[in-house]
Structure formats: structure tokens, C-alpha cells
Amino acid sequence: MAVRLKDIAEDLGVSLVTVSKVLRDKPGVGETTRKRVLKRVKELNYRPNMLARSLASGQSCSVGLIVPDLVHSFFAEVARGASAVLRRESYQLFLASAEEEPELEQQEIEHLLARGVDALIIASCQNNTRGFKSLLKSKTPYVLVDRYIQKLSGSFVGTDDIAVGSMATEHLIGLGRKRIAHIGGEQISTSIERLNGYKNALEANGQPIRRELVALRAGLEEAGIETGIRAMSDLLRLRKHPDAVFCYNDLTAVGAIRCLRANRLRVPEDVAVIGCGNLRLSEYLEVPLSTVDQSARQQGEEAAILALSLIARERKPRGRHLLIPPKLIARESTIGCEHDSN
Amino acid sequence: MAVRLKDIAEDLGVSLVTVSKVLRDKPGVGETTRKRVLKRVKELNYRPNMLARSLASGQSCSVGLIVPDLVHSFFAEVARGASAVLRRESYQLFLASAEEEPELEQQEIEHLLARGVDALIIASCQNNTRGFKSLLKSKTPYVLVDRYIQKLSGSFVGTDDIAVGSMATEHLIGLGRKRIAHIGGEQISTSIERLNGYKNALEANGQPIRRELVALRAGLEEAGIETGIRAMSDLLRLRKHPDAVFCYNDLTAVGAIRCLRANRLRVPEDVAVIGCGNLRLSEYLEVPLSTVDQSARQQGEEAAILALSLIARERKPRGRHLLIPPKLIARESTIGCEHDSN
DNA sequence: ATGAAAGCGCTAACAC
DNA sequence: GTGTTAGCGCTTTCAT
Numbered sequence: 001m002a003v004r005l006k007d008i009a010e011d012l013g014v015s016l017v018t019v020s021k022v023l024r025d026k027p028g029v030g031e032t033t034r035k036r037v038l039k040r041v042k043e044l045n046y047r048p049n050m051l052a053r054s055l056a057s058g059q060s061c062s063v064g065l066i067v068p069d070l071v072h073s074f075f076a077e078v079a080r081g082a083s084a085v086l087r088r089e090s091y092q093l094f095l096a097s098a099e100e101e102p103e104l105e106q107q108e109i110e111h112l113l114a115r116g117v118d119a120l121i122i123a124s125c126q127n128n129t130r131g132f133k134s135l136l137k138s139k140t141p142y143v144l145v146d147r148y149i150q151k152l153s154g155s156f157v158g159t160d161d162i163a164v165g166s167m168a169t170e171h172l173i174g175l176g177r178k179r180i181a182h183i184g185g186e187q188i189s190t191s192i193e194r195l196n197g198y199k200n201a202l203e204a205n206g207q208p209i210r211r212e213l214v215a216l217r218a219g220l221e222e223a224g225i226e227t228g229i230r231a232m233s234d235l236l237r238l239r240k241h242p243d244a245v246f247c248y249n250d251l252t253a254v255g256a257i258r259c260l261r262a263n264r265l266r267v268p269e270d271v272a273v274i275g276c277g278n279l280r281l282s283e284y285l286e287v288p289l290s291t292v293d294q295s296a297r298q299q300g301e302e303a304a305i306l307a308l309s310l311i312a313r314e315r316k317p318r319g320r321h322l323l324i325p326p327k328l329i330a331r332e333s334t335i336g337c338e339h340d341s342n
Numbered sequence: 343m344a345v346r347l348k349d350i351a352e353d354l355g356v357s358l359v360t361v362s363k364v365l366r367d368k369p370g371v372g373e374t375t376r377k378r379v380l381k382r383v384k385e386l387n388y389r390p391n392m393l394a395r396s397l398a399s400g401q402s403c404s405v406g407l408i409v410p411d412l413v414h415s416f417f418a419e420v421a422r423g424a425s426a427v428l429r430r431e432s433y434q435l436f437l438a439s440a441e442e443e444p445e446l447e448q449q450e451i452e453h454l455l456a457r458g459v460d461a462l463i464i465a466s467c468q469n470n471t472r473g474f475k476s477l478l479k480s481k482t483p484y485v486l487v488d489r490y491i492q493k494l495s496g497s498f499v500g501t502d503d504i505a506v507g508s509m510a511t512e513h514l515i516g517l518g519r520k521r522i523a524h525i526g527g528e529q530i531s532t533s534i535e536r537l538n539g540y541k542n543a544l545e546a547n548g549q550p551i552r553r554e555l556v557a558l559r560a561g562l563e564e565a566g567i568e569t570g571i572r573a574m575s576d577l578l579r580l581r582k583h584p585d586a587v588f589c590y591n592d593l594t595a596v597g598a599i600r601c602l603r604a605n606r607l608r609v610p611e612d613v614a615v616i617g618c619g620n621l622r623l624s625e626y627l628e629v630p631l632s633t634v635d636q637s638a639r640q641q642g643e644e645a646a647i648l649a650l651s652l653i654a655r656e657r658k659p660r661g662r663h664l665l666i667p668p669k670l671i672a673r674e675s676t677i678g679c680e681h682d683s684n
Numbered sequence: 685a686t687g688a689a690a691g692c693g694c695t696a697a698c699a700c
Numbered sequence: 701g702t703g704t705t706a707g708c709g710c711t712t713t714c715a716t
Contacts, residue, residue: 357702
């Protein structure tokens with residue numbers, strides 16, 4: 001069917017091994033033979049069978065990337081970054097989505113290991129170390145991205161989420177807001193740290209941390225808008241409602257804004273809103289959304305670079321943590337429109 | 343290192359083949375042996391080496407999906423749909439992005455073929471049949487999604503793009519608009535057909551097709567917003583500017599609206615705007631965007647189902663075309679707000 | 685510089 | 701029911 005090494009070898013009257021060497025730029029082949037082989041390879045449009053090569057060599061020149069949700073553009077950007085770096089190094093990316101289900105994530109890990117990936121990059125939706133058992137046992141190098149798992153000692157690339165929280169909150173404080181709420185998530189590192197950043201900022205500026213102003217909800221990733229609406233709606237039921245909200249992500253912020261306007265509150269005059277993630281459309285929303293950018297692309301790149309260096313054993317498995325500083329992007333939802341925009 | 347069939351066989355004092363049979367539910371194994379094998383397999387947490395299995399069996403239980411751009415949520419949804427179907431049938435999805443570069447797409451095709459995928463699903467960014475040569479030669483079944491390629495006789499799953507164009511245009515006509523413009527793309531089937539649908543609708547309703555109202559641009563996928571702004575800006579330079587615009591996609595429409603408002607024109611009172619694709623945030627934009635929904639998820643599902651049936655040789659390679667009817671979603675950008683929204 | 689032999693982990697075809 | 705024998709297409713090691 002497909003052209004094999006053997007075919008080329010027989011064509012040229014040389015051994016299969018010689019052809020193999022030429023294809024992998026191994027020494028020990030005469031210049032003339034090399035030329036002949038290369039010529040024939042091109043003519044026949046030979047394509048090495050990577051299954052066979054991987055099986056024989058023990059490495060597949062591939063890296064797996066598991067994300068919790070591809071539809072979330074953050075992870076799509078991470079994938080793009082990783083893909084670019086890997087491509088440059090002649091590695092292939094196997095991309096899988098866990099659909100925010102820990103069980104699926106475990107399955108995907110198994111699948112990718114079964115296919116012999118040389119390393120794994122994971123933005124995990126698990127909150128414990130259980131699902132990583134067979135990964136650890138397999139000795140396959142791995143890098144966590146975006147979300148880290150307590151007690152997992154491997155390498156990590158992510159945003160400095162404490163900085164995200166404090167940066168956003170300080171921005172609101174700087175605008176003179178006195179009752180700053182937070183709509184956040186649960187369980188995963190990004191939520192926990194953004195909340196910590198929020199608290200840090202309040203404390204550092206002498207503002208009290210009011211428990212009733214912190215609304216923690218599940219499902220902020222997939223159903224961010226709806227969850228944001230409901231959380232905001234709860235916050236509005238307080239006797240004194242907040243004058244600013246720092247939301248876990250942009251989707252949540254969109255929901256919050258929708259809820260505020262439905263309640264005839266002006267953004268940002270009555271309540272300022274800031275999100276996180278800087279979605280492509282955040283600038284074009286009903287109220288252009290202030291947000292904290294996380295350099296998703298770069299995170300993917302760095303994770304891939306780290307993975308490659310682990311494969312090459314340039315670093316020991318005990319991992320480095322690489323934290324990428326976030327960037328504040330102020331738009332109308334916090335600072336209003338300086339000039340009338342209509 | 344990892345557990346192999348051989349290890350289990352030796353452990354139990356049976357032959358390797360017996361173990362293999364048990365694992366693949368093949369007949370010809372006694373109930374007691376089967377039980378013993380299964381037990382040991384679980385204990386050792388055995389995971390079949392898919393590289394070896396694929397090489398030996400000639401099939402990999404995997405399907406490749408190549409999309410032009412993962413960050414575009416349409417394709418992420420397609421991937422999600424395909425992934426779900428494949429997972430249900432114990433197939434694995436290998437997802438790759440071509441970044442809208444035909445050359446990269448060819449490379450990805452080669453890579454996936456080299457890894458022995460059983461079928462390929464492609465939302466192609468090529469506009470000719472050249473890049474498909476080795477795919478065709480490999481006899482690997484394939485399905486095109488979203489965009490089809492002239493002269494490629496394989497199977498296709500996509501939106502009925504003529505219906506997209508006529509549906510959107512007729513919606514604008516129904517609103518009494520008399521100078522309906524179109525901002526469209528080039529070269530690929532989706533653009534061409536949406537334009538045809540637009541023309542059909544105008545003709546069917548006795549409106550003239552004015553060349554100056556059709557603005558065709560490249561780069562509507564990646565840089566849709568910027569391109570939309572520029573195209574709209576050109577349309578506004580006409581002596582009599584349009585009173586409605588049907589845009590190739592939602593991103594383009596976002597750009598168009600931005601441009602209109604910057605020029606102090608009201609949407610939809612002065613100019614109605616409709617897009618296509620129904621992005622998640624389209625409802626929450628500065629002007630909630632009317633659009634045509636394409637059931638991306640379903641397209642992915644159908645493409646995967648078709649791919650699986652091709653693998654099973656249930657259908658002959660000469661393909662079916664499956665067109666999924668689009669759905670119109672009317673929002674403020676065309677019909678305005680019935681009730682005051684502020 | 686070149687090639688023969690062994691083997692990667694598995695499946696398929698056929699014996700017993 | 702169970703096992704034996706050949707591969708799948710490649711790389712690796714070690715002779716020549």
C-alpha cells in the first residue's frame with residue numbers, strides 16, 4: 001500500500017538500514033548514496049510510518065495537551081502558543097479537551113500515554129492528585145498550565161493569580177470604590193488565588209473584607225454568564241449593595257453587567273465591573289469591559305518550551321514554577337467614557 | 343518499564359495471545375482464564391500500547407480533525423461535537439489547527455496520516471485540490487466540514503450557506519430595507535455561497551443587485567473586526583450609503599457596527615446589521631447582534647458519524663453532502679429594542 | 685561506509 | 701480453548 005523503507009531500499013539496491021540512516025541524518029552514509037536515497041524518497045513521496053518509528057525508537061516526537069474546554073478562547077490561545085513552539089521543533093501536538101470533567105481528563109491522560117506522547121501539558125480540571133497516578137507512574141514528563149494542583153511537584157506555567165486579584169481590586173480602590181465585591185469560583189487554584197489577591201489588596205488599603213461581598217459559585221467557566229447574573233443578583237439583595245465588582249472572568253463579568261443594567265444600575269457610575277481573561281470581544285460589549293489579561297498565548301509557548309526541555313532532560317522533573325505577570329486593561333466598565341461615545 | 347501483555351501472560355502461565363484475546367473480547371477463551379486475566383490486568387493497571395496495536399492491526403481507532411483556527415469558537419464547537427461522538431464509539435480525536443495557512447494544513451494532513459489515523463475530518467483553508475493529493479493517494483477516508491472544495495468528490499458536512507445568505511437578506515428586506523449591502527469574503531465556498539444567497543434574495547424580491555454595495559475582503563476570519571471596520575468605512579463613502587448590511591460573520595458585523603457608531607449612525611435605525619455564526623457573546627455586544635446560527639456542534643457530530651461510517655465501509659467513498667439548515671436569530675442590530683433597554 | 689540480526693509490543697492466521 | 705508462528709515498519713546494536 002504505502003511506500004515503506006524496504007521499497008526504497010530494494011529499488012536502490014541498498015539496505016533498509018542505510019535508507020533509515022539517511023532519513024534521520026545519521027552519519028555513516030556515503031555522499032552519493034545519500035543523494036540517491038533522498039532523490040528516490042522525494043520521487044515516491046515517502047512518509048515515515050510514525051507508529052513504527054515510535055514503537056521501535058521509544059519516542060514519538062509528540063506532546064499531548066489537555067485543556068478543560070476548547071470553546072473558552074483562553075485555552076484555544078494556549079493551544080495555539082504550544083502548537084507553534086512544538087511545530088518549530090518538529091514535534092507534534094495532540095490536543096484533547098476534558099470538557100471540564102475530571103473523569104474525561106483522566107481518560108484523555110490514559111489515551112495519550114497509550115499513544116506514547118513524550119510529554120504531557122495539562123490545564124487540569126481536577127482538584128486533587130488522584131487522577132495523576134498513572135501519569136506519575138509512567139514517568140512521562142508533564143507540565144501543568146494555568147491551574148496547579150496542590151501536592152503535585154511537577155512543573156507549572158501560569159498566571160500570577162494573586163497579582164490578578166490584587167491588581168484588579170487595587171484598580172477599583174484607586175477609583176474610590178468603598179464596597180468592592182468579588183464573584184469567584186471554587187476549588188481550583190486560579191479561583192483561590194484571585195480571591196487571595198482581592199483580600200490582600202483590601203487589607204493593604206485599609207478596607208475591611210466583608211464576607212457578604214464575596215460570592216463563590218461553581219460553573220464559572222462553562223456557564224459564566226448565567227452564573228454571573230445570578231451571583232450579581234444575590235449581591236444586589238444586600239442591604240447596601242456593592243459599588244464595584246471584581247469578577248473571576250470576563251464571562252462572569254458580562255453576566256454581572258447584564259444583571260446590573262436589568263436592575264437600572266449604571267456601569268460604572270453605580271457599580272464598576274472588572275473581569276479577567278480579556279476575551280476578544282470584551283472591548284465590544286454593551287459596556288466595554290475592563291479586564292486583566294493573562295497572555296494565554298505566551299503561557300502555551302512557555303509550557304511547550306518547558307515540556308521540550310523536560311523531554312531532553314535538561315531540567316530535572318522537580319519542577320519550576322513560571323508565573324507570568326498579568327496586565328490590567330481599563331475600559332469603560334470601570335473608568336467610564338471620558339468622551340461621550342454616542 | 344510499562345506493563346506488557348507478555349508480563350501478564352508469564353505471571354499467569356498462559357500465552358500472550360490468550361491475554362490479547364481477553365482484552366479485545368475475542369472468543370476462544372475459557373471463562374476461568376478470562377476472569378484470571380481480567381483480574382491481573384486490573385491489578386497491574388495494564389494499558390495497551392496503542393502504537394504497537396495500531397501497527398500490528400492496521401488501524402488506530404483514531405480520527406484526525408484539522409480546523410483552520412481553534413480560537414474561532416465555531417471550530418471549537420465543531421471539535422467538541424466530533425469529539426463527543428468519537429468518544430462514545432471508543433475512537434480518539436486528534437485535533438490540529440492549520441492557523442488559516444494552507445501549507446500548515448498540508449503538513450498536518452501528512453502528520454496525521456503518518457500517525458495512522460483511520461479517517462480525517464477537515465475544515466480546509468485551501469481553495470484547490472492540490473494539498474489533498476497525498477490524502478487521496480493514501481486512501482484514508484475523509485470528510486470535509488464547513489467549507490467544501492470544488493472537484494473534491496468526498497463527503498461533506500456543512501451549513502447550507504446559500505440559505506444563510508438568502509435568509510439574512512430576506513430578513514433585512516422584510517424590515518423594509520432598500521439598499522442592502524454585503525461584506526463578504528473570497529475564494530472559499532462559504533463566502534461564495536452566502537453571496538449567492540444574498541443575490542438570490544434580492545432578485546426574488548425585485549431589488550437590484552448593486553455592485554457597489556458588495557464589499558469582498560480577505561481576512562474575515564482572523565481579523566474580522568478590523569476588516570469589517572474598513573469595509574464598512576468604504577461603504578459609507580458611497581454617495582448613498584446602505585441602510586442595511588449582511589456581514590459574512592459576527593466578527594465582521596462587530597467591526598461594521600463599530601464603524602457605523604463612530605460615524606454617528608444609529609444601528610438599526612439608520613443601518614441594520616446582521617452577521618453569521620452566533621458567537622457566544624453576540625447577544626451581549628454594544629448592540630446585541632442579529633445573526634444566523636450554523637449549529638456548529640451538530641456539524642461536528644455529523645462529520646464524525648460520517649467518518650465512522652466510512653471507516654466501517656458502510657458508505658462508499660463517493661460522498662454524500664449533508665447540508666444543515668441555518669437558523670435566523672433576530673436581535674437588536676436589525677429589529678431594534680421593542681422596549682427601552684436603558 | 686554498509687548491512688545482518690534482533691526486537692519494539694502487539695495482532696492475525698493457523699495449528700493443536 | 702489454547703498456543704505457535706509470522707509479521708506490522710521501523711530502529712538499534714554490532715559485525716564486516
